[in-house]
Amino acid sequence: MSEEKPVFRGSSSQVLNLAHFAGAIVLGGVTLFASTQFGGWLAALVVLPLAYAGWRGWLIASRVYEITTERIKVTTGLLNKHTDDLELYRVKDTVLEEPVLLRLAGAGNIVLTTSDTTTPTLVLEGITGAKEVREELRKHIEACRDRKRTRLTELE
Template sequence: MSDKSIWKSGVSQTVNFVPYIFCALFIGLLSLGIANTSTDDYTENPIPTVLKALLLLQLAITAWTYSAVRGRHYELTEERFKERSGVFNIRYDELELYRVKDITFMQPFFLRLFGRATIMLHTQDTTTPVVLIRGIPLTEARWLHE
């Protein structure tokens, strides 16, 4: 039997909706703190330098979170479920479909707002007993669940 692709998808950025809101608030507060502490002498008042470093750190964390979600892809074939994840180090996982024992359909509040869902696969595989297919469109999630 050939390994013909049936379905392909990636993760939606909506899975990180709450962290993005907190990042935006934190970046806004840091920007206000930097704007309100105007001094040219950093030896007297190191607070602007610390706030700028925290701002850069928060921007880096946000970029990493975005990249990690952007780098995750799913594929379903006739015999296997394949997952590709990673930003710098890429990991490929394959799960043979006969190992899937149970499928759970989940739609948390924030994913429901954006018409997305998560599918949880309970498997007999020793390396990955639970596989999450996160943030996929609702119609595709319902199709996969059936």
């Protein structure tokens, strides 16, 4: 039996938070402007959009994808961690999605359709170098199926 080896480990790109960060900047600017017009105490409210942006950044950074030669592990959570495993031989299909903003940042989404009952679809969001990661993943999916002697049967 082969030893499980790491293939990829990373988090989602912070580009996923672009709208949240932009909203926090605009709201912070409006709050600062309002504090000059209606009283300095409103300046204290600038902390709220900044805290929200920080929380969103931390949320994305705490989602960790780990791909090995045998499985995919997805760990989520800020304080309470949750790890979900998906065996590679259960993956039926892979799709690469490259929305404009992610593509500009050199990232993309990898969508996996699986035969796993708890995770029929798994989306690896905002993966930097998604095209290369998907190709590497596909290679290991096939190798894992060969080792386990499993094949998908497609019914029409």
